[in-house]
Amino acid sequence: MTEQLAKRTHAPLYTVECASHCQLVEFQKQEYEKARLNAVRARMAESEMEYRTREVIDGALYLLQKPLNVMTALSNNLQRTACGPKSSETPGCLPMGGALDEALEFGHEAARTLRLSLPEDRTAAHVPININEAIRDCLIISADRIDANGIEVDWRASPELPMIYSDEITIRVMLRILLDNAINAIGENGATARSVGVISRVGADRTVEVCIQDSGPGIDRAARTKVFEPFYTAWQSSPHHAGLGLAIARQIVADLHGDIEIRESNVRGSNICVSLPAC
């Protein structure tokens, strides 16, 4: 971040004769970068929306499935007791006038309809990605939010990181979710300072590790696995969160065969670490 700001304030000095040309090139570079970032931002928003929709429908399906399963078991048992063990061979036997079976059929139909509305799984090709570039993009895209909240970001990037295999956009969606989470945490009651630390480094066993620390209230030990469950939310200050962010991040990381966990940190606040296999 600071690097970015520094670039903006200290415009490069040019000799007189090449000034106009160099400035033009520089300007074009900036315009190109701006356009690229806008495109990335748009694709990220789209991809995140897709993940959200899928997660919500998956959740609805699961919540629907639970009572359906119990009803199925109930219906089977009723059939057995009412019509004898070989119930399938006596077609005329319908306990409760078939009401239960009918309800079950409606339930299954609803589940089918829901399943049809799941967004198509468009997994893009995985390419080698430098995770530092992805972090940089996410920081620039979130720059307005970071500035508005008066947050100091301390990014310690290890310069020679191995590449990881991923899709350009999903990895950014995941990092953005984690960064947003850190910013949210600082707005919570119990935040000790206004700083976010991002560390990218080489982990053990040929992995690349990204840790995002915030100085928010931290996450209880008991909730450290719960926060990754869909629809679980622990935010106090803003109730309008569905509790999907970390669930999506976990899904993305799992799809990349990585790990995500909440670690102990030296300072107060939470420390979420993602480790992804290097290629």
Added chain:
Amino acid sequence: MSIQCPTTSDEVIKHDEGLCPKPVFCSFYRRELETLYKVSQLLGRSLDLHDTAREVLRLLHEEGRLLYGMICLLDNDSGLLRIIDIHQDEATFTKNVSYMPGEGIVGAILSERKLIVVPRIAEEPRFLDRLGVYDPNRPFIGAPIFLGSNEPVGVFAAQPFFADKFLEDNAKLMQMIASLIGQAILLSKAVQEEQDKLREERDSLRRRVKRQHGFENIIGETDAMRLVFDQVRMVAKWNTTVLIRGESGTGKELIANAIHYNSPRATAPYLKLNCAALPDNLLESELFGHEKGAFTGAVSLRKGRFEQADGGTLFLDEIGEITPAFQSKLLRVLQEGEFERVGGNKTHKVDVRIIAATNKDLEAAVEAGTFREDLYYRLNVMAINMPSLRERMDDIPELGRFLIGKIGQQQGRTLILKDSAVRLLMRHSWPGNVRELENCLERASVMSPDGVIDRDVVSLSGLPEKTLVGVPAQPLPPILKIPQAAAEEPAADNAWQDETLDERERVIAALEEAGWVQAKAARLLDMTPRQIAYRIKILGISVRRI
């Protein structure tokens, strides 16, 4: 003989004349010793540097000797001197101040590696007053903290109350405390390093286990298995009880592993227990633990599996085998997450995800009254039915190759599974499912001297003859229509025409297609019956008579 030493606080103490020539010094040293004693006590209490630092600084401040103490340590990553703690009048510490080595008076102590004593801090040119807590009219003492070596790793600084004749002695006291702090840091660093090493090892082992139990290690391309995978994916991320049902040997445990390692609890403990392996009362103490003296032989308190798995997953295999009395206890844990240890009266609350598995017909058990109905419905919220191997015959070629690879790894040699063997395997009905297949292949691989597993080796290893005679469970053609197999192997319907296969394989394929009628096989291979009979003889093919 003794004299009385009147002190500043009008304290009266007794000393030998020889040891205590001046009463004021006498009291000073006594208090100094006391301070040192208290500091060393505090430092020994805990390994958490932040906690002990705060306690020590508060003690020094409240004793009124060394005010606004500060402990800074060198940060290895940035090379800056960071403040670990500083005693302040307000409780919160918000200023994020750090010093470069050589910057200000604190930095100077670090770079010069020696104690600095300033009688009046306002007169010190290097004093920056970045913290704004120090009184400019008081003296200032800063001592470097050493960790055994010559390089200081931090600075301990404070302000004595007066610039009196005790300033030098205060400085010595500071130096002593600094070295005590150094020792404490050394110890906590050693423990921290040890912990880091263990954590790294744990993480790396966990990653390995996770790799072994991912979806990649469960083979299945058939619709029945795809359905199972979809169910596992959906169920894994929710904290719900799962019941896995299926015949023995279908891989229920593999599915349970996949659920745990793909769930948010993947980093939490994962415990397994076979309920059929233990009698009822042992099972109870195994699952719930027992208090000391709960029964003969309970010599110590023991935590049960439920407590050990707190926050994680517990896999209960053969859940259908437990007695009704125990079922009611299990039901309570499932419903409330509460239980008591055997012989204990304190209720424990745990957060454990249960994955249960059974091959028993639970519905029949419920009807017969041996399985509680309420537990049945409680378990049945998410049921996953494992298909038997009979229902997914199309997976056999791939499963066979996967298992052969696994067995080969165990035996340390490369094993090759021939198509003729696969075709034979596909005619068996596999009542023992994948486990039987694995055992069969393991036997076959032992029988094969050169690592090539073909039809003869498999039949030698004792695949029951009578199931072979029966109608093939599946028509032959789809054997090799699996995408991966198609790339390396020819399609089955013309395997005998494939030039890349060796002659023996081709003859066997043709014979199988022809139902072991030699004349028919000869036509397929474009040979005379005599030619094929000769080949059968020289290639050592054992002819099956149907």
